[in-house]
Amino acid sequence: MKIIVAPLHWGLGHATRMVPLINSLLERDVQVHLASDGDALSVLKKNFPSLPATALPAYNIQYKYDNLLLNSFSLSANILRTIPKEQKAIRILAQAIKADAIISDNRYGCHTPFTKNIFVTHQLNIITNPLTQKLVNRINRHFLRHFQQIWTPDFPHTPNLAGKLAHHSSMDKVQYIGSLSRFQPIRQQPKTIDVLAILSGPEPQRSYFEQLLIQQLTSTKLKAVLVRGKPSAPDNALSTTRIQTIQYASTDELTQLIAASKIIISRSGYSTIMDFYALGLFADAPQKVIFVPTPGQPEQIYLAEKMMLDNRVVAMKQDKFDLASAIQLTDTLQAADFPSARQNLLAQAVNELINLSFGTSV
DSSP: OEEEEEEOOSSSHHHHTHHHHHHHHHHTTOEEEEEEOHHHHHHHHHHOTTSOEEEOOOOOOOOOOSOHHHHHHHHHHHHHHHHHHHHHHHHHHHHHHTOSEEEEESOTTOOOTTSEEEEEOSOSSOOOOTTTHHHHHHHHHHHHTTOSEEEESSOSSSSOSSGGGSSSOOOSSEEEOOOOOSOOOOOOOOOOEEEEEEOOSSTTHHHHHHHHHHHHHHTSOOOEEEEOOOTTSOSOOOOOSSEEEESOOOHHHHHHHHHTEEEEEEOOOHHHHHHHHHHTTTTTOSOEEEEOOOTTOHHHHHHHHHHHHTTSSEEOOGGGOOHHHHHHHGGGOOOOOOOOTTOOHHHHHHHHHHHHHHSOOO
């Protein structure tokens, strides 16, 4: 069986959360073909260097504005412009390799009439500007009609990770596949890093946040590590005595960095939340988490506020970010109650997909 796995390039999260799914396919002797663009494709190639990979047209997602409405119009225009190009590219690829199925993580054009088409998303209810929210969700449902199944990386009941983003939707064809993460629970070790900043997400906001962190860290005596989230960049990032800068960290490297850190600062993307959940950072781990959502990205704002209301993280807006205050607030954080990460919802979904293709039991 041949399956194309095609995650969106929107930061690195869509690509990294495909890692456990791809591993699940490979364990069942499925031939996997990778398809994406930019740093997302680079991440997939680093994790699976022996798998074939194809570049797809780029959505060119950027958050240029702090204004939600302006970002909504800009993003929608880019996506709608790219979908026809993406459809043409994926059809050519699927025909060339005789693909049986396509698993698309938020790439709306990655489907064909002659393959089984799976769409992976946690956004069954897209949050955007109130003026455009109904229209955006109507357009979303319009494009999803091309897919036979919607795989939602969350748990079907409360407690869950995505809240209203992935629940209370009238959308059919939805199958919950549990939390997707390449990480395992960490083994704690002596804390040698005061602050670990994991940078990700679309430009230019990623760079703005990086500059803000460096500026504030420079005025402290804290030992810090910044992971820039730039897998394609040359490994020549600048470092000082107290601030180490790393272009990109592999799964094992990032696990070790987190295990050695007291404070973790990152964006509040959903893939990051799934990773931190898998690592045990919302349970009884000694590490404290500070979320700074990407400006103009309502999904991240909602998720950060949701986790803060549950007293699991400190959440702070980028334009109000103060490192000293955020660290002080981490003293009040509590452990979270979430479902077991050992649920086999992903394995069930993959087995059912293979069964549908071959009519056999796995």
